[in-house]
Amino acid sequence: MFDYLIVGAGFAGSVLAERLATRSNKKVLIIDKRSHIAGNAYDHYNEEGILVHKYGPHIFHTNSKDVFDYLSQFTEWRSYEHRVLASVDGQLVPMPINLDTINKLYGLNLTSFQLEEFFESVAEKVPEIKTSEDVVVSKVGRELYEKFFKYYTRKQWGMDPSELDKSVTSRVPTRTNRDDRYFTDTFQAMPLHGYTKMFENMLSHPNIKVMLNTDYKEIINEIQYKEMIFTGPVDEYFDYKFGKLPYRSLEFKHETLNTESFLPAAVVNYPNEHAYTRVTEFKMLTGQKHSKTSVVYEFPRAEGDPYYPVPKPENAELYNKYKKIADQTPGVHFVGRLATYKYYNMDQVVAQALTLYKKLTEKVEEDKTIAEIEKIVKGKSLNGSAIKISTNGSH
């Protein structure tokens, strides 16, 4: 009998497996329908011996010391600050838009102060910023919006930025200084030996059994467990009873090239040309030395593995219907990017999983207290009827 059946061996499932097994001495079965652990963060050495990320580039960054310290128990790190170039008007310029981007694009020599004035002069007045178009045009105006955001977003999401929640393009800032880093978080690093190695360290504990190549539906009636932690798509769990939640997919085209170096930056974005959105050269993320180099191109797709929840109002409404029944499903806890339909980065999923662990263990303590109370009051109720103590689900 397992204490927990955990569906999905990505960040959400693996953090919970690790905590429950090592800190609460729980017996855990963690399963994944894929042939490997680490979920979308999975990396592996390809046939040429180059470390690649199967599901696209994963760069770790966080402002949370707690999350960073937690993961540091399972990996050493390689300091890494991510930089991206965008191909616009025949030039490669820094993305996010910064002082150098504008100077290079327009052949100018503005100062930060002048750039601020320029942005103010071109920014559109938007009474209330609601959509992903509003966010950008209200800061840098329509021309830059069209050059950098409009067509990338259409390609990536299959819809116009005006249909998407503001949170999507808000992920990418605009700067008037020369900082060309993609992220500005306090902690920015790559696991020194890769993500999969870090996950192996998290899951190597006698209380944790890992089962791969298995959909939970195949075994759900065969094994005994007390509670479930579900990290797959929430609509799938409930057999799509309110309709399908849209998730955006990608097709990854991996290539190994017979040259030592290929790109001028780890990632080049193509807002306007090509069917793919971006190309990544892995050695620039990992620091690996090799005479060849491996790259991946990302082609957005409507169908395929669910990678991105699609942030827009009607989807949030539909998700809320699922959340309502999820909250009312005793003994099943929903966590992670797919199960809570949130466009979360890795660190946010780790934080969410650590929070759920805390809730679960507080409940364990609560259950212990209830068991003690039950023992004490057993047979002592005045009218002889059983005393019913209700436990509150913690999800």
Ligand code: FAD
């Ligand atoms: P997942 O990693 O998706 O894990 C869920 C697991 O559940 C999967 O392995 C799946 O196979 C399994 N599963 C689902 N259904 C079933 C079932 N029925 N039975 C058994 N198993 C099942 N974040 C960053 O912080 N930095 C980045 O640079 C970054 N880059 C990204 C690039 C791309 C292209 C993508 C798609 C995401 C990126 N992310 C990045 C986000 C990151 O991948 C997620 O935040 C994180 O992996 C989510 O972890 P999770 O455990 O919630 O989900």
Ligand code: UDP
């Ligand atoms: N985006 C864009 N142009 C770019 C980079 C990003 O329009 O050059 C928009 C696009 O809508 C994208 C979103 O900003 O989906 C978030 O970008 P991010 O790089 O965070 O995407 P992710 O790495 O999660 O795919």
